[in-house]
Amino acid sequence: MSGFHKMLIALLFEIGLKLIFYARKALSRSALAEVHEACAFSLGERRAPRRLMCASRNAPRFFYGAFGLHFYLQDGNEATKLSYSPDNGLASKGVQGAVMPSHYLFQRSAIIQLEFSLPLRLLFVIFLEGQLVLCSVSKKGLKQAESIKAEKLLGSGDAACASVCSEQQILAVGTRRGVVELYDLVDSASLIRSVSLYDWGYSMEDTGAVSCIAWTPDNSAFAVGWKLRGLTVWSVSGCRLMSTIRQIGLSSVSSPVVKTNQDCKYEPMMGGTSLMHWDEYGYRLYAVEERSSERIIAFSFGKCCLNRGVSGTTYTRQVIYGEDRLLIVQSEDTDELKILHLHLPVSYLSQNWPVMHVAASKDGMYLAVAGLHGLILYDIRLKKWRVFGDITQEQKIQCTGLSWLGNIVVVCNYIDSSNTYELLFYPRYHLDQSSLLCRKPLLANPMVMDVYQDYLLVTYRPFDVHIFHVKLSGELTPSSSPDLQLSTVRELSIMTAKSHPAAMRFIPDQLSREHVSKNQISTPSDLLGKEPVRCLILRANGELSLLDLDDGRERELTDSVELFWVTCGQSEEKTNLIEEVSWLDYGHRGMQVWYPSLGVDPFKQEDFLQLDPELEFDREVYPLGLLPNAGVVVGVSQRMSFSACTEFPCFEPTPQAQTILHCLLRHLLQRDKREEALLLAQLSAQKPHFSHCLEWLLFTVFEAEISRQSANKNQVFVPKHGTNSSLLEKTCDLIKNFPEYFDVVVSVARKTDGRHWADLFSAAGRSTELFEECFQQRWYRTAACYILVIAKLEGPAVSQYCALRLLQAALDESLYELAGELVRFLLRSGREYEPSATDSDKLSPRFLSYFLFPSSYRRQSFDLKSPSFKEQNAHVASVKNILESHASYLMSGKELSKLVAFVKGTQFDLVEYLQRERYGSARLENFASGLELIGQKLQMGTLQSRLDAEFLLAHMCSVKFKEWIVVLATLLRRSEVLFDLFQHDMRLWKAYSVTLESHPAFAEYQDLLEALQEKLSSMASLEEK
Structure with missing residues (x-):
């Protein structure tokens, strides 16, 4: 053993x-x-x-x-x-x-x-x-x-x-x-x-x-x-x-x-797990591997601010806290979420390890952190800590919960000597007994607490609710002497056999929001000073219910809830995107969004129980909180990083964002709140992933319309007009206000079955009109995406005409990859769109897949001289003429880098063109001017230019185009190519050497001349022997 x-x-x-x-x-x-x-x-x-x-x-x-x-x-x-x-x-x-x-x-x-x-x-x-x-x-x-x-x-x-x-x-x-x-x-x-x-x-x-x-x-x-x-x-x-x-x-x-x-060298617990045990505070998990009892492996964990119990919410600031640090999600300066590791001061942590409670202020700019004793504050803007100056005062505080009341920190303190509890109110600018604003004794150990504006909720066991009104007299500044008073405004004692509450949150009244004019959206300031009359209760068993604080009646909403966030009335900023939501909850069903009803009382109508099925989180992403001004839910997942210098991998928490904007917009459109939806979308237009949100909105609405038609196959889709528009039409009308509209519509088309495109474009607009608008705006890549839709809805002739116009425009803008996709489409369209070819699979959007063909198609060279190509119809002849015309334009101007990109992108037959244009556009006037001009055009100092020159040299060698071979080989200093050419034509060598020696601009090639002279002389000596 x-x-x-x-x-x-x-x-x-x-x-x-x-x-x-x-x-x-x-x-x-x-x-x-x-x-x-x-x-x-x-x-x-x-x-x-x-x-x-x-x-x-x-x-x-x-x-x-x-x-x-x-x-x-x-x-x-x-x-x-x-x-x-x-x-x-x-x-x-x-x-x-x-x-x-x-x-x-x-x-x-x-x-x-x-x-x-x-x-x-x-x-x-x-x-x-x-x-x-x-x-x-x-x-x-x-x-x-x-x-x-x-x-x-x-x-x-x-x-x-x-x-x-x-x-x-x-x-x-x-x-x-x-x-x-x-x-x-x-x-x-x-x-x-x-x-x-x-x-x-x-x-x-x-x-x-x-x-x-x-x-x-x-x-x-x-x-x-x-x-x-x-x-x-x-x-x-x-x-x-x-x-x-x-x-x-x-x-x-x-x-x-x-x-x-496979290679699992760096995987912990590779042999299995025999024993596990969490430490006292849940920050470390100790494990013993099967058949390897010589060591105990410890895994360090961070805790999410679950907004439960006595500690307050972290509404706008997502924080994970470990035993000695805070992990703060940052999203201010970049679209990409990052995590900042913030270590607590050693002077505080050495006496009060570990971190027990964390709460963020409403604006997210201040953090309150408590260990076993005391309290410290962190200013995120100034990156400074504030601590108690008197360590004796610090050690007298045993914090059991933290909250923020505006600029005031509320501490639930346990008094060991008397076994009682109290609330302490400190201003954020000073932690000292002399700055204590109020000390409120509590009846017992509070189960849960919550703060909203000037109201404080405290709940004791078994279920006694006390609500206090907080009145602050005087300015809250270091130079003044403010006074804070608490008065009880409501007490409830609720008898219930249900599980005890794990969290309670005030629900601001949303009644006034339903009565404002359609040109405005009310803000929480409209409700300032009004006492909340409802609160949400999350019980320990996951049951979520709504409590009426007037009569004590409780209404069960749902179960299996792990987290919830009250969103209404939480932000006074005009850019708050989720004010229309009452709250969100998270459980095994994923994320659920709750909206107020249309009735006079938004919390008592049946349609209040509206859930949004389109908001899903990956089962590896755990939600932390909300970014209300971005309309996203922030979550965290585990990632592994490996290093050769350590035996085990590093487990890294990685933040991820899930937008809910599309859910909010669809909700507003369902209620025919078009102006509110437009205003919300305009506030979001500069946010990350706005285009994706619009696309997801249209896609979900269109999918619902398709499902509705499938449920009733005898009902033919007929677009509605006038005031009674369909949700699909309302959605399209909303997105039309933004330049992303054209991308969004065609992206949704590509994601759906081509058999339903007629339904989509009857609401979004004719595909040819959308194409023409993109063409006029020079949005050529977006316009290209409409070609396949036009072929399906308007016929192959129209799509070929549009593709030819777009091909010419793409060549003019040097968009050669796009031009190549259009060429392949045009050369295939005669076979793909025969009049009998009406099978939906042939016309599926997967055919072109955003005009990105498989690699086998890209490698395929369309031989313009093949027998099938010689049977030229009108559009194939037009393709050939357009390509040859553009090649002549590039060759005449010696735009060689563009010529290479053009040939690679369109699979243009450069060899056949060079043979035909040897004495035409491809002709060089003389060696000296050609060497100087092509050297300037190619800029041989870059790797890409040298690769382009190699590409051209290979093609010139294949057609034995000596003038170009000499110029390109000289620029590339390919002495073996030049030697092979000159050993059979000494007159060309003499003309070449005389030209380089007589032009001072070509002095850089002197070493090349000497090397060639030596090789040619050695060859002549061998021949004489």
């Missing part, structure tokens, strides 16, 4: 069976098995654990006896009979005469794990064969065996381990199939969902069975270890937060997997 395991057993001796019968934290299966081995004792045996009792010396221990779990199960998985054996496993006489029906099953097996939840009074027993039994425990506890009652058999009989989350009343069961099943202990232990690595391409053969599960101390996530390979951390909703199993790529669906027989 390894040294580590012996040490573990020694520690377990001290706590003995009390862990089995009393422990709040469960032993893992492997740890429990080691206790049994050391003590020669198991729950199924009759021997007393004398060795274990002897290990107890410092405190009295009481052994209450062993008992056997002998229970009978019905076919319906309900345990109906349970016999106990307080006398070392002997059956109780009280049940010996019980008559058992023949269909009852007798269950007796070795126990491999016990999991006990004291708050829930539930005991979970896992047997060797994989059965998992839920047992209830009476208030008497575990002192008496008869207080335990088997209630239900859970799962499918392949349980390997289990761990209970008492806070949210969820049981996580690891199976031999490598899957973790989550059960709701509130709802009759029903299955909620399963999580596994199957969707990431890993099966049970790769990972093996689940070996251990460990919940974080705050029950917000759980770690899963597998027997054969890997460790993963999941959120309750099923988001994969971290995984040691290497994944290549960015998408969870498209990323290829890395199997065990």
Whole structure:
């Protein structure tokens, strides 16, 4: 047995069976098995654990006896009979005469794990064969065996381990199939969902069975270890937060997997996971690898500001905090989100490690951070920390929660000496007892707190809500003496059997927004000073409900919610893009957007329950918060980076953005709020990914229209006109106000079936008109995308005519790649668009795919002299004439770099052209002028120019164009080419050497002349011999 395991057993001796019968934290299966081995004792045996009792010396221990779990199960998985054996496993006489029906099953097996939840009074027993039994425990506890009652058999009989989350009343069961099943202990232990690595391409053969599960101390996530390979951390909703199993790529669906027989040199837990344990604060996960007990691997984690409990929100500033630092998402100066690592001052952290609470001010420019004691503030603009000057005052504060009330920091402080709680109000400019604005004693330990404008919500157990109005007298400046007073404006005591609240947020009144004129959008300043009368409640079990603070009535909205953000009334800036949203929530269904209803009371109408199905987050991206002025939700995912100097990879949190603008615009258009939608879109026009948002909006609306038609095939799509326009027409009318309209429409067309294009363009406009507008605006690449649509809707003749016009324009602008795509389209269109070719597959937008042909098409050279080409029709002849005319224009002007790009882009037959134009446009007047002119045009100092010259030289050699060969070989200093040419034509050599020597401008080629002279002389000497 390894040294580590012996040490573990020694520690377990001290706590003995009390862990089995009393422990709040469960032993893992492997740890429990080691206790049994050391003590020669198991729950199924009759021997007393004398060795274990002897290990107890410092405190009295009481052994209450062993008992056997002998229970009978019905076919319906309900345990109906349970016999106990307080006398070392002997059956109780009280049940010996019980008559058992023949269909009852007798269950007796070795126990491999016990999991006990004291708050829930539930005991979970896992047997060797994989059965998992839920047992209830009476208030008497575990002192008496008869207080335990088997209630239900859970799962499918392949349980390997289990761990209970008492806070949210969820049981996580690891199976031999490598899957973790989550059960709701509130709802009759029903299955909620399963999580596994199957969707990431890993099966049970790769990972093996689940070996251990460990919940974080705050029950917000759980770690899963597998027997054969890997460790993963999941959120309750099923988001994969971290995984040691290497994944290549960015998408969870498209990323290829890395199997065990590949190079996994730098993968932690490669041999599987045997033990896991979180530290006290949830910042580190300690793990022991299977068959490698010589070391413990520690993984460091950061926590998201979940906006739960007493700590406030981080509405505009997304922050992850670790034990000694803050990770701040930055998005001000760039479209790309980045993470800044901000280390806390060593002077503070050395006394108050670790970080316990973080809250951002409403404008996101100030951060309040609290450790075990004290409080510090950070100014993001000035990049400065503010701390207590008196360390004695700092140590008196034990912060249990933080919030911001404007420019005031609200601290929920625990007073150890009196075991009471209080609220402390400090101005952000000074942390000192002399600047304390107010000290408010609290009745008890608050469960949740929230702040909105001048109102403060405090909730105590079991469910007592107190709302205070905060009044500040005087200016909040260092030179003045402001006074802050709290007055109670509302108290509610709510009786309910539901789970206790985990978070509560005020909901500002949105009534006035429905009554403003259509030329304006109201701002939260219109509601300033008005007391909120509603709040959202997120309970510990994930239930989201709306509480009316006037009468205490609660309306359940949805369940399985992990996070939520109240968006209405949170920003006074005119550029706030999500003011039309009431709130957003996140759970296993993904992100959900909630909108106010059209009724007089926006919270009591049925249509208030509107969810947006189009907002999805990748299951590897965990949402952190909102950027209201950008209309995006910011999330974070794990990425791995590898280094040769370290054994293990670095796990890097990477921020990602998900726009919700298209959801908001569609919502406004559905309610016929066209002007509001236009204003919202105009505010967003300069935001990143605006064009993508418009495209996604039109695509989702068009897809919905297609689905509607498919549902009723007998209904023919007829565009509506007038005031009763269809949503598709409203969407097109909105996007027409922006220059992105033409790109958006054709991009959506490319993403949909060509059979539905007529429906799209009946609302968006005729394809030829859209093409013509793009052509006149010189948006040639966008215009090219319409060619295929025109061919489908208007016929091949019209599309060929448009393509020929566009080809000439593209050549004039030197857009040779685009010209090449147009050439290939024109040369193929005669075959692709025969009158009989009406199959939708032939006319699919995948045919050209944005006019980017496969590489095989690009390499294909269209021989203008081939038999098929000689059968020239009008448009093919036009293509040839246009290409030859442009080639002559470039050759006459000696625009050789453009000529090379032209030939490569269009696959123009340069050899045939040179043979025909040897004495025409390709002719050089004389060597000297040609060398000087071409040297100036090609600029041989760059690599690309030299490559172009090599390309031309190869073609000139193929047609034996001596004038060009001499010039290009000289510029490239290709002495072997020149030598091969001159050795057969000494007159040409003499003319060449005389020309170079007689022109001072060609002095740079003197070394080339000498080398050639030496080679030619050596050749002549050999011939004379």
